[in-house]
Amino acid sequence: MPALQEADVERVRALISAVPAGRVTTYGDVARAAGLGNARLVGWILRTDGADVPWHRVVRADGTLAPHLVQEQARRLRAEGVAVAADRVRLPQHRHAFPA
DNA sequence: GAGCTGACACGGC
């Protein structure tokens, strides 16, 4: 099976757009919900086609933020009421669960 | 065509 298709990209974008403000999700969760199986692809999609989606609500599996985004991402999250300390968010509190 | 890089995850140490 081909790894990535146009439909997959749209699915990922839709999933991320479905995350409500004040909550966050992880790359792994999005990948799993979209049926990708590879969290890295989620990052790739956001890098290329994620300018118009709430990408700041997507964090790593341990709650940390990527180095080049931490500034902007932390700023946007705090604006939504998400506590960000030491480049990391508290997943247990803000994590958004996708329907299986 | 080979190799490196990256908005990642996970198991070891």
Add this chain to the structure above:
DNA sequence: CGCCGTGCCAGCT
């Protein structure tokens, strides 16, 4: 808690 190596897929030298 942190650092490292490995697996993963796509894009660029």
